Amino acid sequence: MSKAIMSLLARAPEFADHGHDGRFTMRQLLAVTGVHELLISKFGFSRRTIWSYASGQWLPELALLATIASVSRQPLHRVIRGQVLPWSSADTSSIATSKIRTPRNWEVLERELEALASGPAYVNLEKACERLNLGRTAAKAHFPDLVARIVQRGKLSRAESSAATKRARLSEMRDAFRLLVAAGVYPSCRKIVKISGADFRTVGDGYKKMLDEEWLRVGGETNLRRRPASSTSVNRGGS
Structure with a gap:
C-alpha cells in the first residue's frame, strides 16, 4: 500500500515541477550524509539492497521515507522529493531523542532465535527474522551458527517432505x-x-x-x- 501511495504522490501537482517520478528519490537521498548509515543501523539493509535503491530499481516505501524525515527532523515532503539536508545542517540537537528503535538486546535476540531454531515446528530463516523484527543480514552477522542451523534444518525438512x-x-x-x-x-x-x-x-x-x-x-x-x-x-x- 505504501508503494501505491508513493506512486500517487509522485504524480501529484505539488511534486510535478520538481521532476520527481517517485523512483529516483533514494538515489538523491543516499548522497546525503547520514542516510546510508541510517538504512544500515535502523533497517538492517544490506549493501545490495541499498544499491537497488540507489540505482532506481526499487521504489522507496513511505514508511522508510517517514523514518528518514523523523530522524533528520525535516519535512516529509522534502524527503519525498529527495531534498534532505545533511544531518549536520539539520536540527541535529534532536536527532539523539528521535531514534525510533532502542539499541537491540542481542543476548535476548539470540535466545529467541535459538528457541525458533530448536523448536518442534520448523521455521525458515525469513519467517524467523520477521518474528524478531531482524534483518537477515544482521542475523547472519551476529548469529552465524544459528542461521546455519536453521538453513540446514530447512534442507532436511524439504528432504523429508520429498x-x-x-x-x-x-x-x-x-x-x-x-x-x-x-x-x-x-x-x-x-x-x-x-x-x-x-x-x-x-x-x-x-x-x-x-x-x-x-x-x-x-x-x-x-x-x-x-x-x-x-x-x-x-x-x-x-x-
Missing part, C-alpha cells in the same frame, strides 16, 4: 498394480500411472523396486507373466 511424497506416490502405484492383477489385467506402466494418477518419474528408482517386489509376490497367484522391461516403459507404451 521422501514422504515419494512414499505416498509409490503406495498409490502399488495399489494400482494389485488392482490390475486382481482383475486379470496386465499391470503396464501406462495403466498403473493412469489409475494411480502418480507419474513414475516422480519416484525414480523406487518404481522398479516396487515392480520387482510385486511381481515376486504374485508369482504363483496369477497367469500373467512379466514382460521385458523395455515394454513396461510409459514412453514405449505398454497397453
Whole structure:
C-alpha cells in the first residue's frame, strides 16, 4: 500500500515541477550524509539492497521515507522529493531523542532465535527474522551458527517432505498394480500411472523396486507373466 501511495504522490501537482517520478528519490537521498548509515543501523539493509535503491530499481516505501524525515527532523515532503539536508545542517540537537528503535538486546535476540531454531515446528530463516523484527543480514552477522542451523534444518525438512511424497506416490502405484492383477489385467506402466494418477518419474528408482517386489509376490497367484522391461516403459507404451 505504501508503494501505491508513493506512486500517487509522485504524480501529484505539488511534486510535478520538481521532476520527481517517485523512483529516483533514494538515489538523491543516499548522497546525503547520514542516510546510508541510517538504512544500515535502523533497517538492517544490506549493501545490495541499498544499491537497488540507489540505482532506481526499487521504489522507496513511505514508511522508510517517514523514518528518514523523523530522524533528520525535516519535512516529509522534502524527503519525498529527495531534498534532505545533511544531518549536520539539520536540527541535529534532536536527532539523539528521535531514534525510533532502542539499541537491540542481542543476548535476548539470540535466545529467541535459538528457541525458533530448536523448536518442534520448523521455521525458515525469513519467517524467523520477521518474528524478531531482524534483518537477515544482521542475523547472519551476529548469529552465524544459528542461521546455519536453521538453513540446514530447512534442507532436511524439504528432504523429508520429498521422501514422504515419494512414499505416498509409490503406495498409490502399488495399489494400482494389485488392482490390475486382481482383475486379470496386465499391470503396464501406462495403466498403473493412469489409475494411480502418480507419474513414475516422480519416484525414480523406487518404481522398479516396487515392480520387482510385486511381481515376486504374485508369482504363483496369477497367469500373467512379466514382460521385458523395455515394454513396461510409459514412453514405449505398454497397453
